[in-house]
Amino acid sequence: MLLDIPKIETIKTKSGCARIKRDYFNQRIKLVSFTGEIDDVMSQLIDLNKEGSIGKIFAVILKQEIPLYKERGFIIEAKVDQFLKGEAGYFVSRFLTTDRKISLHxxxxxxxxxxxxxxxxxxxxxxxxxxxxxxxxxxxxxxxxxxxxxxxxxxxxxxxxxxxxxxxxxxxxxxxxxxxxxxxxxxxxxxxxxxxxxxxxxxxxxxxxxxxxxxxxxxxxxxxxxxxxxxxxxxxxxxxxxxxxxxxxxxxxxxxxxxxxxxxxxxxxxxxxxxxxxxxxxx
Missing domain, CATH: 3.40.630.30 (Gcn5-related N-acetyltransferase (GNAT))
Structure with missing residues (x-):
């Protein structure tokens, strides 16, 4: 039996499309890339979470993209130098539930x-x-x-x-x-x-x-x-x-x-x- 392995899939938005990885086990979505308006992408991702099975959306982005994401509720969690073809990659996340963003330890x-x-x-x-x-x-x-x-x-x-x-x-x-x-x-x-x-x-x-x-x-x-x-x-x-x-x-x-x-x-x-x-x- 082939496993339920998170793979890149393409979803349509009002102004373009987005490539995402839905990880049901870890209850998260990785936004890999998109075309069109980011607000349309976020609206579509929220719609995907109607059942409440996703607690976190994250992406790895370039420094110049940070303001675009922060304005939409993302926070910077980590940085990896030379991650994206020699440029630093910033891990940014938006939490969809209160419990998911609370650190207990x-x-x-x-x-x-x-x-x-x-x-x-x-x-x-x-x-x-x-x-x-x-x-x-x-x-x-x-x-x-x-x-x-x-x-x-x-x-x-x-x-x-x-x-x-x-x-x-x-x-x-x-x-x-x-x-x-x-x-x-x-x-x-x-x-x-x-x-x-x-x-x-x-x-x-x-x-x-x-x-x-x-x-x-x-x-x-x-x-x-x-x-x-x-x-x-x-x-x-x-x-x-x-x-x-x-x-x-x-x-x-x-x-x-x-x-x-x-x-x-x-x-x-x-x-x-x-x-x-x-x-x-x-x-």
Whole structure:
């Protein structure tokens, strides 16, 4: 059965059309691009939400477009340098419900951010393993990867517990690296590549609880970065759970810079959570 994967669709407006991604699981709409009047686009998007299943509309825009969106209730949540063909991309969001824009764990999240930033000047030392093998993932790993993600996350923003989705991702510009012990995959991470804009999202980071604390995720990020450098990607970014010290520290250690926080952006581990954006411009 083919999965309900958010894909770009085109909707008509009174003055033009808009390209959007409707994500029912995360209850959000991404406005990718549009022609015509933005007020007509917003009216159409609100109409799409008559059932109340969408709590957030967001877009990634250029600096000069910010006033246009702010006048229509959007706020700036994050910035990623060189995100749009070498120009900075600004993540702007409009919340459709009061609950969706309320952050419940801000004190704890600020503490995580403070701790993470203490690591930004550390030099990353690539660990050498005798018990683990680091390698590229292949299509045949999809079943085992699905088991890994299903065991690590109660819920996840994308259906990573479905091998069909993982195979689909591998065939659509998503590169996975894995760590295995005794031929069992115990840790994995991926790079979701955007060849048009030369950016890549470092994502799908998971390690079995019994294998944490060995620097496996840091090594996988390191390996993905090297591959992306060879492919001439310009900027890398990641969204890490704001409440998770471990993943925020991993990216801070690898010289990623904090770019902002996306409020209630993903449904992960059984609830909506804020996501910190970390950014690294490759030389």
């Amino acid at each position: 801000l004190p704890e999240e600020e503490e995580v951010l403070i701790i993470s930033r203490e690591y930004t000047k550390e030099d990353y030392i690539q660990p050498v393993y005798e018990k683990y093998t680091i390698r590229d993932a292949v299509i045949a790993d999809a079943e085992e990867l699905a088991v890994l993600y299903d065991g690590v996350f109660e819920t996840y923003p994308s259906p990573m517990n479905d091998p069909e989705y993982i195979r689909y991702a591998m065939e659509h510009d998503v590169m996975f690296k894995v760590a295995e012990q005794d031929y069992q995959i115990v840790s994995a991470a991926s790079a979701d590549m955007d060849p048009l804009n030369n950016n890549a999202e470092m994502t799908d980071c998971a390690t079995l609880k019994s294998h944490r604390g060995h620097g496996l995720m840091g090594r996988l990020i390191f390996e993905l970065e090297n591959e992306l450098k060879h492919r001439n990607y310009k900027v890398l970014y990641s969204t890490a759970r704001s409440i998770s010290t471990g993943m925020n520290v991993v990216f801070a250690k690898h010289s990623y810079e904090y770019g902002g926080r996306l409020v209630n952006h993903c449904h992960i581990c059984g609830q909506f959570e804020n996501m910190n954006i970390w950014v690294k411009v490759l030389s």
